[in-house]
Amino acid sequence: MAEAVILTSGNGSNFQAICEAVSETEHKIAAMICNKKDAYSFVRAEKLGIPAYHVPYLGRDRKDAEKEIDELLTRLHPDLIVLAGFMKLLSPEMTKKYEGKIINIHPALLPKYPGTHGIEESFASSDKELGVTVHYVDAGMDTGKVIRQKSFVRTGLESLDEIETRIHACEHEIYPQVVIELLNCLEEEK
Numbered sequence: 001m002a003e004a005v006i007l008t009s010g011n012g013s014n015f016q017a018i019c020e021a022v023s024e025t026e027h028k029i030a031a032m033i034c035n036k037k038d039a040y041s042f043v044r045a046e047k048l049g050i051p052a053y054h055v056p057y058l059g060r061d062r063k064d065a066e067k068e069i070d071e072l073l074t075r076l077h078p079d080l081i082v083l084a085g086f087m088k089l090l091s092p093e094m095t096k097k098y099e100g101k102i103i104n105i106h107p108a109l110l111p112k113y114p115g116t117h118g119i120e121e122s123f124a125s126s127d128k129e130l131g132v133t134v135h136y137v138d139a140g141m142d143t144g145k146v147i148r149q150k151s152f153v154r155t156g157l158e159s160l161d162e163i164e165t166r167i168h169a170c171e172h173e174i175y176p177q178v179v180i181e182l183l184n185c186l187e188e189e190k
């Protein structure tokens, strides 16, 4: 069995999709860590029976918040750290310390449209092919090595809401798959 910890900031739909898929395997989601006290991901965690921790960033330095996250990670000792809608940029110290162990999902076909407006920027572009990217996390903003992408071709008649729904459907399909495949590899390496 290999274990993952998931970091979120809000809705937590990817967190839930991953938990549901992983529950069908020998692996385990050990905990969810969220920086927003009122995030819906806490409701999901309770329903899923996953231990959840609030680590605030508001009103304090990033290094203090990261120290708390790091302490939790040291205690939980996961094989994999999964960012799922975690809206904080991790410091170079954190990404270096956990190099090769942190992954993220981005709602665009990287290297296009990094940052927090991936969906809106993809939608506003003239690109016909849109999609999502799972990648390793490095010190940059959505710059780490790509693990997998899934795309679809739009007609151009879709609304932003419709595109957003398709993007989330791609995320919920490939992110759990990649997490389970990585947990399988990490388990074999033990």
Ligand code: GRF
Pocket (backbone or CB within 6 Å): 008, 009, 010, 011, 012, 013, 014, 015, 084, 085, 086, 105, 106, 107, 168, 171
């Ligand atoms: C997803 O679109 C993800 O790609 C982006 O933030 C969103 C999080 O959604 N980084 P959710 O919290 O998993 O529902």
